[in-house]
Amino acid sequence: SxxxxxxxxxxxxxxxxxxxxxxxxxxxxxxxxxxxxxxxxxxxxxxxxxxxxxxxxxxxxxxxxxxxxxxxxxxxxxxxxxxxxxxxxxxxxxxxxxxxxxxxxxxxxxxxxIGAEQAERHLADPDPGVRAEAVHALVSLGALCSAHLYATGPVAYACAEQSAAPLDTAAADSSAEVRIAVAGGLGTLGDPRGASALTELATDPDTAVAAAAFTALAETGCPPHAAALAAAALQQRDWQVREAAAKALAAAPAELAAAPLTAATRDPNLDVRKAAVRSLGHLAPDDPEVPAALRTATEDPDADVRAYARQALHRYPNPSER
CATH class of the missing domain: 1.25.10.10 (Leucine-rich Repeat Variant)
Structure with a gap:
């Protein structure tokens, strides 16, 4: 025209x-x-x-x-x-x-x-895309609080504690998109109090949700019950879930994580093996069974797996363990 x-x-x-x-x-x-x-x-x-x-x-x-x-x-x-x-x-x-x-x-x-109260209202929106954005908003507010940044204008930022309850509620949302946003958000915040909700999400029937939850547990800490779930998840067919479970075990007690991670260094998927070796590196030098698995991983067909194994072995003070 x-x-x-x-x-x-x-x-x-x-x-x-x-x-x-x-x-x-x-x-x-x-x-x-x-x-x-x-x-x-x-x-x-x-x-x-x-x-x-x-x-x-x-x-x-x-x-x-x-x-x-x-x-x-x-x-x-x-x-x-x-x-x-x-x-x-x-x-x-x-x-x-x-x-x-x-x-x-x-x-x-x-x-x-946006403030916390407004973000929480949008958690009731009929559209999952809107609810997911509301979750992101609450995570952003929690991260700002953790960094001790507060509004100087009309927006009053809620503290992380105030943001935790609505995120726990959103973890039970009917939409996988929203549950994935919650899992990722809890991982971003890295608050150990988020591990409880993540442990529930790790059992989600949607594998993308479960993978997101296990990945986030690596940031919040992976308590014993979650570690047991991660060890069991290393047997699942979906390699993304196995990879995420291996990542979660990096933050688990060494006595619960070493054996399943050692087995995961022989996984047929290279991304799972890489995650397992990196997590074993996080356990070093606290577990005496780790060096043998890492030495074996230095002969892996994948160059990244070999490199991470060598890097982890250098954390051991005794040269004979390398």
Whole structure:
């Protein structure tokens, strides 16, 4: 159309956000969508431009909204989280389009513009994508608290203790996507109190959830019951679960982890063997049975496995054990 041609001609002049305003409110959806693309590529006025991208989440046309969703993710580093930007995102969190709600919640927590109470409300959203973003928001708030970073503006960050209860609730979510987000989040926080929920998730019938839980246990600590589950998981058919279980055992008591990890160094999958050798390295030099397994692993067909085994052996003070 003539409007799109005029818009594309204007793009060569590096237009500011206010110069694109009339195109962003054009009656034609294709013009509005093109204007968003031009805005993302040409403007340097990101105070106004950020608000215009966020406001496009509320556009009546699904293609325009989809473009806004994409741009929120692509332009994260340049977007300016001002009051109008935040207000548009907050309005979008109640939109009928679940992709819009998920993008809005995601942008709010990534720009540190959401509080714990608001994030918890989104855990009740009917869409699993929105609930997963709410989990990410709570994890972000917990991580900020752990780092002793607090809001100076209108957002009051919850402390890690306040974020733990809703994450435990979300661990029982009906969606595997949400449960995976919880497992990953608990691993990110690395709080030993998360090991209980992760131990439950490690028995999840969805193998991707179980793998995420075992991987996270390597960060929170792997208590005896979880270590027993990890040892048993080393016999599962899914190699991703076996690999994650081997990682979890790095944080388990040495007397529970050494034997199953030693057996896992002979796993047919190289990623499992690599994880097992690296975990055995974490146990060194506390377990006297480890060196023999590591010496055997120095002859593994895979170069990475051999390298990790040699590196772990150097943790032993007695040269005869290398």
């Amino acid at each position: 003539a409007r799109i041609l005029a818009l594309l001609a204007l793009a060569d002049e590096a237009p500011e956000a206010d110069e694109l305003a009339e195109y962003l409110t054009d009656p034609e959806p294709d013009v509005r969508r093109t204007a968003l693309t031009v805005l993302s590529e040409a403007t340097e006025d990101w105070v106004n431009g950020s608000t215009q991208v966020a406001a496009a989440l509320l556009d009546p046309d699904p293609a325009v909204r989809a473009t806004a969703v994409e741009l929120l993710a692509e332009l994260r580093e340049v977007l300016v989280a001002g009051e109008e930007f935040t207000a548009a995102l907050n309005q979008a969190t109640t939109h009928a389009d679940p992709a819009v709600r998920a993008a809005a919640v995601g942008a709010l927590w990534r720009h540190h513009r």
